[in-house]
Amino acid sequence: MALFYPPTGFHFLVRFEGLLLKYPGFPDVGFQEVGGLSVEIAVEEYAEGGENRFKHRMPGSVGYGNLSLKRGMLSGSPAAKWFKDEVEGFQFEANDITVVLLNEDHVPLQAWNFLNAWPVKWSIEGLNAMENTLMIESIEFAYQYFRRISPGDLLPF
Template sequence: MAEYYPPLGFHFKVEFDDIDGESEFQSVAGLSVELQTEDIAEGGENRFKHKLPTRTSYPNLVLKRGAVVGSGLIKWCRDAVENFDISPTNVKVTLLNEEHEPLTTWNIVHAWPLKWSVTDFSAEESKLVVETIELSYNYFNIL
């Protein structure tokens, strides 16, 4: 019987459908889904309310990486926030195994930039400049 080892979360890649060469990120957050509910009171039943599912909700996708000068991804973000030229695209986040083979791929549908920020600059510290890109999206599915 083979032993099972859960996958490690540091080996992954991010791919944008319409933007080339933007796959190196240090972290990805927001791959979760929540089922929202509505409380319904039943006449004559005062002990509890029925919870009925209504829709799913997805948090924003947050990507972090060392700052890249002249990046097509940052141009896409700047076009959206500076010019309101919003061009949604799909994003694939793939968890890889030790042989660089895909284990699971999340297909994020209709993503567009919501926020772009860089870390603070300080002459008292010697650390990398990290840019954070926050994307809104409709939903994801697992391929």
């Protein structure tokens, strides 16, 4: 009988689907941190007349937070160019983003595909002459929804 252990969360890559066609060059896959992989279903309550012991609770709309990505600042990266073009041209073009969790042999274990994502925030951590640290940039993306993808359903890298 095989034992299964939970995977580690430090070996992953991020794919910007279709972005290399617009911004050719090296793929923008390396990030230090990915956050915002969450979904929440609202609960709607309905009080029935004459029933004081409880309220009926029903599922409501589904809500998603922003996807946040952090890494050492890279000038000229496809993601940074995308955000710059969005802000300066004020033309918001959505692209899919896929986050892929890898095992120790670099084989995909699980992936999440964020559909119709567009950048909504870019920031860098403060400049500080008293510390010898990397410049960290953070990019946040809004999206319609995300779906989990099984390893067998992933396209090749």
